[in-house]
Amino acid sequence: MKNTTSRRLFMRNSAFAITGLAVLTPTLTSAFTTVESPYLGYNPYAETKTDLRTGVFNFNSVTVKGTIFKDDGITPISNAVIEVWHLSPNSVKYRHRAKIITDEQGNYEFITDFPNREKGKNARIYFKVSDSEKINFTELILNTSGVHITGEHWEKNQKLGDKLFPKKAGFSDQTRIQFNISI
Numbered sequence: 001m002k003n004t005t006s007r008r009l010f011m012r013n014s015a016f017a018i019t020g021l022a023v024l025t026p027t028l029t030s031a032f033t034t035v036e037s038p039y040l041g042y043n044p045y046a047e048t049k050t051d052l053r054t055g056v057f058n059f060n061s062v063t064v065k066g067t068i069f070k071d072d073g074i075t076p077i078s079n080a081v082i083e084v085w086h087l088s089p090n091s092v093k094y095r096h097r098a099k100i101i102t103d104e105q106g107n108y109e110f111i112t113d114f115p116n117r118e119k120g121k122n123a124r125i126y127f128k129v130s131d132s133e134k135i136n137f138t139e140l141i142l143n144t145s146g147v148h149i150t151g152e153h154w155e156k157n158q159k160l161g162d163k164l165f166p167k168k169a170g171f172s173d174q175t176r177i178q179f180n181i182s183i
Contacts, residue, residue, distance in 0.1 A: 038137050039126045040118075041085050041094030048099045052112035054088070059173045064140070065109035066179040068102050068129055073159030073182050076106025080183070083128040086115035114175070115142065122148075129183050136183040140166060147177050157182045 053061055068080040085097035096115065100108045117123040122143040129136045136156065141148040147166040149157075157164050160180055167178040 037126075037128065039139065041087070041097075041126065042083070042128065043085065043094070043097055044083075046083055046085065046097040046099045048101065050098070050100060050110045052084075052096045052098050052110060054096070054113060058113060060089075060114040060175075061111055061173065062114050062125075062142070062175045062177060063109065063111045064125065064177045064179055065107065066181065067106045067163075068108065068131075069106060069160065069163075069180065069182040071134075071159060071182050073157070073161060073163070076102075077131050077183070078102055078104045078106055080106065080108075080129060080131045082108050082181075083130075084110060084112075084125055086112070086123070086125045087118065089113045089116050091116055127181065129181050131183060134183045136181065138181060140177070140179055142175075142177075147179070 064084075068077045068082065069075060070077055080102040082100045082102065083097070084100065085094050087093070088095040096112055098110060098112075100110055102108045112125070115123040115125055122141050124142065125140045127136075127138050127140065129138070138153045138156070139150060141150065147168045149164075149166060154164070157180075160182055163180045166180075169176045
């Protein structure tokens with residue numbers, strides 16, 4: 001004799017399963033995502049490193065360094081976590097990403113390949129900066145005329161004063177950028 005499930009029992013079990021999924025899905029999703037990023041490509045599982053370059057012969061690399069300050073714009077933050085990511089060169093994937101920890105004076109530095117640009121935008125490097133109390137997302141915009149910040153970055157970091165605007169230097173295919181952030 002075959003053991004078959006009645007239609008009524010099947011419908012009841014299906015309703016329980018759908019209800020359970022509807023209740024659990026937001027909980028499970030929030031368990032795997034800690035903070036929503038306002039920018040595409042964020043990956044909370046980036047490894048700690050300061051060299052994001054992919055090749056042995058790295059042409060057109062960018063070195064970014066700066067200091068992370070408290071929101072007073074004066075006090076540097078040691079052991080702040082900086083997560084960076086950007087589009088990989090000649091790609092539409094965010095394979096360039098890393099986690100960097102500031103030193104005792106709040107300084108950080110990393111080197112990477114020049115990022116690809118998203119359609120309709122300039123190339124940019126995204127930042128998530130956090131300490132034990134706060135989190136700040138921002139972006140650094142790069143183009144042939146220099147490096148720039150967004151209006152949102154300007155509003156959040158005005159207390160940096162003359163340290164607010166990024167500074168670009170370099171020659172040939174090596175670019176150096178000073179970029180300070182407050183949280």
